[in-house]
Amino acid sequence: MKKQVGILVDTTQCIGCMACEDACADRWGFPHTDVHELSCEKNTVVQQYGQTYVPKLCMHCEEPTCASVCPVGAIQKTAAGPVVYDVNKCMGCRYCVQACPFQIPKYQWNKPAPKVTKCDMCYPRQLEGKQPACVEACPAQARIFGYRDDLIDEAKKRIKNNPGTYNEHVFGTTEVGGTSTIYLAGVDFGKLGFPTNLPKRALPKYTWDIMEKIPDYFVWGSTLMAGFWWLTNRKKKVAEYEKELQSGNIPPAEIEDKDQTSGGNDAE
Amino acid sequence: MRNNGVLSRIAYWFRHMTFWKSVFLVLVVAGLYSTYVRFVYGLGAATNLSDKFPWGIWIGFDVLCGVGLAAGGFVVAGAVYVFHLDYYKPIARPAVLTAFLGYVLVVFALMYDLGRPWNIWHPLVMWNPHSPMFELAWCVMLYTTVLAFEFSPMVFERFHMHKAAEVVHKMIVPLVILGIMLSSLHQSSLGSLYLVMPEKVYPLWYTGNLPFLFFVSAVAVGPAMVIMESFFSSRAFHREIEMPILSKLGKVTAVALSVYLVLRVEDMINYHLFSYLFTFNTEGMLFWAEILIGVIIPITMLVIPKIRNNKRGLYYSALFAVIGFVLNRMNVSVTSLERHYGVAYFPSWMEVSVTLMVVALGFGAFAWAAKNLAVFPEAVAAKEPVRPESYEVVLIEDDAQLKGAPSFGMQAK
Numbered sequence: 001m002k003k004q005v006g007i008l009v010d011t012t013q014c015i016g017c018m019a020c021e022d023a024c025a026d027r028w029g030f031p032h033t034d035v036h037e038l039s040c041e042k043n044t045v046v047q048q049y050g051q052t053y054v055p056k057l058c059m060h061c062e063e064p065t066c067a068s069v070c071p072v073g074a075i076q077k078t079a080a081g082p083v084v085y086d087v088n089k090c091m092g093c094r095y096c097v098q099a100c101p102f103q104i105p106k107y108q109w110n111k112p113a114p115k116v117t118k119c120d121m122c123y124p125r126q127l128e129g130k131q132p133a134c135v136e137a138c139p140a141q142a143r144i145f146g147y148r149d150d151l152i153d154e155a156k157k158r159i160k161n162n163p164g165t166y167n168e169h170v171f172g173t174t175e176v177g178g179t180s181t182i183y184l185a186g187v188d189f190g191k192l193g194f195p196t197n198l199p200k201r202a203l204p205k206y207t208w209d210i211m212e213k214i215p216d217y218f219v220w221g222s223t224l225m226a227g228f229w230w231l232t233n234r235k236k237k238v239a240e241y242e243k244e245l246q247s248g249n250i251p252p253a254e255i256e257d258k259d260q261t262s263g264g265n266d267a268e
Numbered sequence: 269m270r271n272n273g274v275l276s277r278i279a280y281w282f283r284h285m286t287f288w289k290s291v292f293l294v295l296v297v298a299g300l301y302s303t304y305v306r307f308v309y310g311l312g313a314a315t316n317l318s319d320k321f322p323w324g325i326w327i328g329f330d331v332l333c334g335v336g337l338a339a340g341g342f343v344v345a346g347a348v349y350v351f352h353l354d355y356y357k358p359i360a361r362p363a364v365l366t367a368f369l370g371y372v373l374v375v376f377a378l379m380y381d382l383g384r385p386w387n388i389w390h391p392l393v394m395w396n397p398h399s400p401m402f403e404l405a406w407c408v409m410l411y412t413t414v415l416a417f418e419f420s421p422m423v424f425e426r427f428h429m430h431k432a433a434e435v436v437h438k439m440i441v442p443l444v445i446l447g448i449m450l451s452s453l454h455q456s457s458l459g460s461l462y463l464v465m466p467e468k469v470y471p472l473w474y475t476g477n478l479p480f481l482f483f484v485s486a487v488a489v490g491p492a493m494v495i496m497e498s499f500f501s502s503r504a505f506h507r508e509i510e511m512p513i514l515s516k517l518g519k520v521t522a523v524a525l526s527v528y529l530v531l532r533v534e535d536m537i538n539y540h541l542f543s544y545l546f547t548f549n550t551e552g553m554l555f556w557a558e559i560l561i562g563v564i565i566p567i568t569m570l571v572i573p574k575i576r577n578n579k580r581g582l583y584y585s586a587l588f589a590v591i592g593f594v595l596n597r598m599n600v601s602v603t604s605l606e607r608h609y610g611v612a613y614f615p616s617w618m619e620v621s622v623t624l625m626v627v628a629l630g631f632g633a634f635a636w637a638a639k640n641l642a643v644f645p646e647a648v649a650a651k652e653p654v655r656p657e658s659y660e661v662v663l664i665e666d667d668a669q670l671k672g673a674p675s676f677g678m679q680a681k
Contacts, residue, residue: 039319069464071401072387072394091390092383095401097322099464106319107383109312114383197467206463207400210456210479214403218449225350225445232352 004062004081006148006180007121007135008155009055011192012165014142016053018046023137027122040108043119044134049192052185055143056193057134058083058104058119059172060180061202066096066105066118068204074116075105081148081180082121090116101176101198121180148180155184177202292628299625302618306380314618321605321613323381328601329623330377332458333594334370335408336482339490340497341367341415342444342451343520349444356517358510361422361643362501363494368415369633371408377626400460407454414447425642456483462600472544472555473604475535484531485562488524489593491517492566495586499579501638515576521589522570529563554595554603562592 018036021044025032030041038045044057064083067075074089075096085105096105096116108114122132130136135145144151152173159166171189172182175198183189190196281289306314317324344363347353379385391405417436424433436443459482462469475481495514502509536545544552566589575581602613615623637643 065464068396068398069401071396071399071405072390073396074394089387089390089394090384091387092385093381093401094322094383095399095461097319101465101467103319107322108310109318110310112308112310114310195467199466203464203466204398206466206476207460208398209476210460210463211398211400211403214453218453221452222445222449225346225448229350229352229441229445232350236352 003147003149004079004180005121005126005146006060006081006151006182007057007132008144008146008151008182008184009057010142010144010155010158010184011052011054012184012186013140014046014053014055015140016046016048017139019137019139020044020055020134020143021046023133024119027125027133028117038104038106040106040115040117042106043117047193050187052187052192053142054185054192055134057181058121059102059175060119060121061176062178062180063176063202063204065099065101065176065203068207069095069099071095078123080123080126082123082126083118083180084120084123085116085118087115099203101195101203148182151182155182158184174200176200177205292632295621295624295628298621299628302621302625303380305618306622311381311383314616314622316613316616316619318611320609320611323601324613325598325602325615325619325623326377326381328598329594330381330626331374332597332601334374334377334626335458336455336486336489336593336597337493337590338367338370338374339451339455339486340494341370341418341490342411342447343487343490344494344517345418345444346448347520349440350448356513358644359494359498359513359517362497362638363490364415364418365422365637365641365643366493366497366634368412368419369630369637371412371415373626373630373633375408375412376629377622380622400457400463404454404457404461407450407457411447411450411454414443414450417443418447422637422641422643426640451486452483455486456480458482459600462604465605468605468608469600470544470551470604470607471539472541472551473600475539477531477535478600481528481531484524484528485593485596488521488528489589491520491524492586492589492593495521495582496590497634499583501634501644504635505638505644507644509579511577511579511582515582518570518576518582518585521586522567522576525563525567525570525589529559529567532559532563551599551603551607554599558592558595558599560592561588562596566592 021036021042022032024030024044025042028043030043033041035042036045036047038056044055046053046055048054060081060083061077064075064077067073067077067083070090071093072089072091074086074091075083076086077083092114094107094116097103097107105116105118107116122130122134125132131145132143135143144154146154152170155170159168159170165186167185167187167189169189170182170184171194172179177200183194185192188196302314311317315324315326340363344356344360347356348360375388379388382388391402392409396402417439421433421436424430424436456479459478459480462474462478463476466474495517498509498514501507536542545555546552566585569575569581569585569588572581575585606612
């Protein structure tokens with residue numbers, strides 16, 4: 001399998017200069033603003049929590065919830081790692097916005113032909129051999145681009161070499177089955193606006209537990225229903241026949257005849 | 269001549285305004301204004317939806333409740349055609365008609381909610397079997413087609429196309445079986461939509477049982493809707509109420525609700541919900557409201573023969589079941605997520621007006637079909653193409669003379 005890329009964000013290094021926000025806005029053609037909230041015009045932001053600046057962007061999950069819930073496959077996890085969106089497939093159900101555990105996908109609410117907007121780790125730039133715009137713009141090396149495995153090694157090295165500086169946990173290594181964007185922090189991730197109640201299991205699996213049973217259910221269920229039809233149909237016919245018998249509409253002679261002929265046929 | 273007839277009937281409709289007709293008109297006009305705002309200025313201008321609350325009542329009520337309330341179609345059709353419970357035959361047609369109209373309106377309402385409704389056909393060619401929404405799209409599309417077939421004899425018979433009606437009748441058993449399979453799949457998938465959000469949904473409503481709960485509650489509320497609608501149409505068309513059939517149908521609701529209650533109690537134990545149950549916050553109160561109104565009260569009323577066999581008793585038990593069902597769907601789709609998102613969602617008046625317009629269109633379409641198509645058994649008989657020589661077809665201007673019979677009536681020469 002091809003090695004997947006990722007971004008390591010070291011929140012202890014971020015100086016809050018917002019260069020990444022501007023680089024991202026330029027890459028997407030969004031306006032430069034002072035609003036530090038992800039929106040349909042901001043695919044990355046830097047937020048301040050106490051003394052710490054926290055860059056936020058799509059986590060590019062290993063098993064993305066947004067991609068799994070999209071009914072038309074408009075969101076895909078590329079083999080290289082980035083999770084990308086194709087507006088030409090999208091029908092605008094916003095299940096991705098609803099389902100993302102990190103609340104990353106945003107929607108153009110005020111457009112008659114709206115799109116979902118989210119960070120794509122500058123996948124088009126990667127194809128040209130360039131780094132993501134935010135990584136390139138960062139003067140403090142708070143964002144590092146590379147292979148995910150190498151980034152995890154680097155993160156662990158930093159924790160080991162700087163005792164007392166870092167939280168032991170690398171966010172994104174275990175959450176919802178792992179993410180391609182991973183974080184280092186000096187404090188608890190809960191204090192930096194990260195969700196702390198996420199299961200280790202990839203979220204799409206919660207749905208797949210049920211979805212995978214559908215083909216079997218369909219085959220067995222319709223067979224069962226057809227069986228019920230046959231049973232109740234026969235029961236009804238027998239009941240009708242017995243009623244006829246009791247009312248004496250069928251002469252006993254005819255019944256005997258019937259039995260004899262069928263018996264005779266068997267003998268032949 | 270024919271065109272003239274239609275025009276004169278429209279003119280007649282407007283000349284003879286009634287209270288309910290004017291309510292219908294007001295709702296449609298308000299809905300049309302919201303339609304304009306929604307499609308010209310976007311979802312944000314018409315709704316209170318946002319990135320923090322992406323699904324509102326157009327999903328929670330129009331889709332989740334609409335599909336569930338239309339479940340009577342597959343329950344009654346299954347009872348009659350698969351289980352040979354001929355007893356229910358007289359209500360099969362109104363039940364199928366309600367289901368068909370319900371699904372058409374769900375798709376209609378979905379066009380408002382989808383950001384790019386012109387791509388609604390995409391699931392046909394762009395597949396993602398991992399998504400419950402994909403499965404929903406296919407099932408709703410196929411089931412609406414199945415319902416169109418099941419409904420078609422009502423049109424064929426009205427226009428004396430007996431060959432066509434016969435062809436459909438020959439296919440009815442496989443069609444109904446397919447309908448049951450598709451219904452059980454997508455009714456449950458509406459619940460599966462929320463399985464992927466274990467960290468967001470408030471614990472009182474998150475359970476691995478969600479798909480089963482959604483299916484069982486649909487089986488319970490489908491017959492309850494058929495009961496209510498029989499009461500409405502009996503009032504509107506001055507028909508007798510089929511009390512023995514309906515009270516038997518009430519039993520179906522009671523049994524399904526009991527199964528549902530067992531599943532929910534199982535969840536309370538498995539997910540250790542007792543601390544949440546007795547925390548009387550908004551969620552706790554709404555949870556109890558939903559369980560009491562939608563489950564405990566209707567079961568209690570329906571198991572008492574005296575109430576079940578009484579017109580008003582049966583009507584109110586069905587009404588409670590329906591209100592509780594709507595509460596449950598709104599709780600799952602709205603209440604259960606508000607705490608996680610940290611927002612309080614309340615629909616804008618435009619969202620409400622579109623929903624009300626959809627409901628009004630549903631009532632209007634049912635009334636029209638009941639009047640003009642072969643829906644009720646006695647009407648089927650009346651529409652047999654018996655035209656003896658001594659009779660001629662005349663257009664009768666005043667509908668009231670006919671009390672619900674078609675306007676193209678027969679009069680002796």
